[in-house]
Amino acid sequence: MLVPTDVAVGLLERAVAHTRGCLALVDDPLLDRPTPCTAWDLRALLTHMDDSLAAIAEAAAGAVSPRPAVPPGVTLPADLLVDRLRVRACDLLAAWARPPASSAVAGAPVDARVLAGAGALEIAVHGWDVAAACGAVVPLPDGLAADLLPLVPALVADVDRPVRFGPPRTASDDSASSRLLALLGR
Secondary structure, rough: OOOOHHHHHHHHHHHHHHHHHHHHOHHHHHHOOOOOOOOOOOHHHHHHHHHHHHHHHHOOOOOOOOOOOOOOHHHHHHHHHHHHHHHHHHHHHOOOOOOOOOOEEEOOEEEHHHHHHHHHHHHHHHHHHHHHHHHOOOOOOHHHHHHHHHHHHOOOOOHHHOOOOOOOOOOOOOOOOHHHHHHHHO
């Protein structure tokens, strides 16, 4: 399901706001803790998020060229990882202030609305993952989760499971946050 570009960018803004709060929980002793993302510790998740935020910002320029933001083998402390993510989030929102109609990922054309929606989903859910890894219960804002739910069928295919997402689970309650997280295997 495609949403208008301004709605997709609004979702990005709301996802970033949620995730910025979750990042405040990160501290060096927690970096080795497991996350809901299978086989990733908190450090790996934060590094992945750094790459993702850079790619989503690049998408606003019309193209995404896959390359890691943090070179392989480089280990950053928690405060530097979080600071990088905060700067990336601001850069991302500034870049999407004038989004393109279309973009490209590795040379293949992709509708910019799809990229913005996928970015919002990724940022919001990974914010929740960060909080969970830090031992905190920080639900996704229900309004944001409700607006992201309709995007999941278009963005998450069976081939994405179990590689990028776990199998769907039963929601712990009927809130949009619980339903979204369960749908994504969390």
